[in-house]
Amino acid sequence: MRPETNEDEEERYEVSSSSTFEAFALTCEAISSTRSKLKKIEVLSNYLRQLQSEQDLQTAVTFLSGKIFPAGADECEVNVGYSTIWRALEETFGKSQDDLSSYYLRHGDLGSVAEEAFKTSSPQQRRILLSSFDSSDSEKQLTLSEVVSSFHELARAKGKGAIERKILILEALLARLRIPVEAKYLIRVLTSEMRIGLVEGLVEESIAKAFGRTLEEVRSANLVSGNIALVSTLAKRGELHLAKIEPLKPTNFMLADSAQDPQDLFQKFDSMPVFSEFKYDGIRAQLHKRSDIVKIFSRNLEEVGKFFPELVSSASKLEQEDLILDGEIVPFRDGKPLSFQLLQRRLRKKARSIEDVPLMYFAFDLLFRNSVSFIERPLSERVMALESLKLEQPLTLSSRRLVNRIEEISEMFSESKSQGYEGLVVKDPNSSYTPGRRGRSWVKLKKELDTLDVVIVAAEYGHGKRAGVISDYTFAVREGSDLKVIGKAYSGLTDLEIKEMTDLLKSITEIDQGYRRIVKPKIVLEVAFDAIQKSERHDSGFALRFPRIKRIRWDKSPNEIDTLDKVRQIYESQRVRA
Numbered sequence: 001m002r003p004e005t006n007e008d009e010e011e012r013y014e015v016s017s018s019s020t021f022e023a024f025a026l027t028c029e030a031i032s033s034t035r036s037k038l039k040k041i042e043v044l045s046n047y048l049r050q051l052q053s054e055q056d057l058q059t060a061v062t063f064l065s066g067k068i069f070p071a072g073a074d075e076c077e078v079n080v081g082y083s084t085i086w087r088a089l090e091e092t093f094g095k096s097q098d099d100l101s102s103y104y105l106r107h108g109d110l111g112s113v114a115e116e117a118f119k120t121s122s123p124q125q126r127r128i129l130l131s132s133f134d135s136s137d138s139e140k141q142l143t144l145s146e147v148v149s150s151f152h153e154l155a156r157a158k159g160k161g162a163i164e165r166k167i168l169i170l171e172a173l174l175a176r177l178r179i180p181v182e183a184k185y186l187i188r189v190l191t192s193e194m195r196i197g198l199v200e201g202l203v204e205e206s207i208a209k210a211f212g213r214t215l216e217e218v219r220s221a222n223l224v225s226g227n228i229a230l231v232s233t234l235a236k237r238g239e240l241h242l243a244k245i246e247p248l249k250p251t252n253f254m255l256a257d258s259a260q261d262p263q264d265l266f267q268k269f270d271s272m273p274v275f276s277e278f279k280y281d282g283i284r285a286q287l288h289k290r291s292d293i294v295k296i297f298s299r300n301l302e303e304v305g306k307f308f309p310e311l312v313s314s315a316s317k318l319e320q321e322d323l324i325l326d327g328e329i330v331p332f333r334d335g336k337p338l339s340f341q342l343l344q345r346r347l348r349k350k351a352r353s354i355e356d357v358p359l360m361y362f363a364f365d366l367l368f369r370n371s372v373s374f375i376e377r378p379l380s381e382r383v384m385a386l387e388s389l390k391l392e393q394p395l396t397l398s399s400r401r402l403v404n405r406i407e408e409i410s411e412m413f414s415e416s417k418s419q420g421y422e423g424l425v426v427k428d429p430n431s432s433y434t435p436g437r438r439g440r441s442w443v444k445l446k447k448e449l450d451t452l453d454v455v456i457v458a459a460e461y462g463h464g465k466r467a468g469v470i471s472d473y474t475f476a477v478r479e480g481s482d483l484k485v486i487g488k489a490y491s492g493l494t495d496l497e498i499k500e501m502t503d504l505l506k507s508i509t510e511i512d513q514g515y516r517r518i519v520k521p522k523i524v525l526e527v528a529f530d531a532i533q534k535s536e537r538h539d540s541g542f543a544l545r546f547p548r549i550k551r552i553r554w555d556k557s558p559n560e561i562d563t564l565d566k567v568r569q570i571y572e573s574q575r576v577r578a
Helices: 021-032 037-050 054-064 082-093 097-107 110-119 123-131 144-156 162-175 180-190 200-211 215-225 228-237 262-267 309-316 340-348 379-387 406-418 495-507 564-573
Strands: 255-259 274-279 283-290 293-297 322-333 359-369 395-397 400-403 423-427 438-446 450-461 470-479 482-489 509-512 516-519 524-529 531-534 542-545 548-552
Touching: 021 037, 021 054, 021 144, 021 180, 037 054, 037 200, 054 144, 054 200, 054 228, 082 097, 082 110, 082 123, 082 162, 097 110, 110 180, 123 162, 144 162, 144 180, 162 180, 200 215, 200 228, 215 228, 255 262, 262 406, 262 438, 274 406, 274 438, 283 309, 283 359, 293 309, 309 359, 309 395, 322 340, 359 379, 400 406, 406 423, 450 482, 450 495, 450 564, 470 495, 470 524, 470 564, 482 524, 482 564, 495 509, 495 516, 524 542, 531 564, 542 564
Parallel strands: 255 438, 359 395, 482 542
Antiparallel strands: 274 400, 274 423, 283 293, 283 322, 322 359, 423 438, 450 470, 450 516, 450 524, 470 482, 509 516, 524 548, 531 542
């Protein structure tokens, strides 16, 4: 049943075609309204079957999987923050910051904020705004293809004036919506927070049901292609057998389980020996080569070769015609790793050269070579094929050895840390490569650098399952009588602790900014981290890398937190720093 529109609306509309964003939003709402997995699959499969355009099918499946662009797309992020969306909602629907803040506190979800802002807005205000956009399509229903086109515009809006440009693009989209539920799901897609109880597994089942394929066929195709949007069109055509791993098309990365210590790691394997490799602190990347074309894909399947021209150049000289490697891009000089922060600087620069930040690509797996997929072959065979490649710097092989005893793992872990690496990844030599899956075939071991006692100075409401509770904490250390921010953490506390913290933080709020609160510095946390790096983002001049909360220090007062001097000492003691 179609949701009611604003009572003040003067117009009534015909039922939309499947290609409209309204049809997509109504489908999402129907999926959200039931807890039954079978009903969700029935609703979604019926919708997918009605989509005539393959492009619309791919778009819908991508959105429903919690993504904005499909895997391997030239653009992978729209780079639109909450504050930008917030301003667009204010302008489009004529709402004050207090209005939106009250909606957010009630719903804990920016999509629902947009829906309520639409419901309580003036139709005349939206018409006036719509008339300001010079477009012959402004009176027509918004389509899926137009939404995607606008998202690409958002992704391309960069440099001076980008924020204002993004706000105008969002206003143009929001002004063309016809019913409140469209606003909800436009913003939810944009923030990758669909919240309709639809995991990728159910999307796979819906694709199978929609086009009369088996779930095993769909899942196998998705496993190797890493692109659920592509899989949907292959299923519609009856060509799922064509899904395969091949150069220039990224696949999902195999993931590793974690161990607390060498003993814990050792017990996760059923037999010895195992491969033990250094765990590098860099960017996980697939290196693809077909003929003289080379592409590099990051963990989110974005093509990033433009940032690493020396790797592309070196790979293009390899004798092998077709190749897919899995490895790590590491800032590296004089035989030693450099700080990961230097790699981030490389990513931010428009012009790049070897002199900016020297790099090494440490290859640790081979997935494809000369028309042959290796992912189903055992790791021992993949390693043998990898080691037969004639790699030249900055391409090289990762440090690996066979180990049989827990003592060997401990020794190699110490060796890794002493050389400035993160730890180890230990792998079963008989394991196949399983894209996108985390299991006990690969197990990583790394140790936190240190802990700091800090005080919370600001906090934000969480998203998704943590909507409605304050779960993201900005914290500071002391410098004399001042507090200096050094990071933000949102992991480590139990649900009960987060609930207790929410109530406490509300009671000590000094400034309520809606989704964010400035609080009195009273709550002390002990946080662990992997490294400290210099940062212009925080007034301390430093930032913690991968901070996580170890515990709330109810036994400590803000006067007992650590100082900026201690932060500097830890920074200076790091083997790798920047």
